Amino acid sequence: MLKIQEIREIIKLIDQSDIEEFKYEHEGAKIVLKKNVHAPVQQVTSAPIAAQPTFVQQAPVQPVSAPEVAAPAAQPAAAEQSGVDNANLHTITSPMVGTFYQSSSPDSPPYVSSGSEVKADTVVCIVEAMKLFNEIEAEVEGEIVEVLAKDGQLVEYGQPLFLVKPR
Incomplete structure (x- = not known):
């Protein structure tokens, strides 16, 4: 059975997404969430x-x-x-709703910080959504100018995470 905090997280994720209906069944327990956007x-x-x-x-x-x-x-x-x-800077945005992490674990150094050089395939952060950890890549070669999100912060789809000065 899901814990109350997990249900609250699901509600937040559904509320911030385009999903209009969500159903979950496990061991006889059933959760149905519907939202009417219109x-x-x-x-x-x-x-x-x-x-x-x-x-x-x-x-x-x-x-x-x-x-x-x-x-x-x-x-x-x-x-x-x-x-x-944003005229001369590339913005790396969150591809999903989730929790932003700058490193793979609390004891690890951040993937990147201001002044870091990145390539298109460089992992810049992790966004956790529904217990899945998704590595986010820079998608552009350049220098990180600013980190816009804080470690552990809930981020939304399309929210700017980094500003990069392209090469």
């Missing part, structure tokens, strides 16, 4: 629609136009910042 989106969409007539009646233009103007202005600024930061 329902919350519809509820969020319907809330502003219901609220808009109230705002329009109280103040016809100001409350409705202020959020619309502020949101688009913030998005290009964020896009510009990320474009400048």
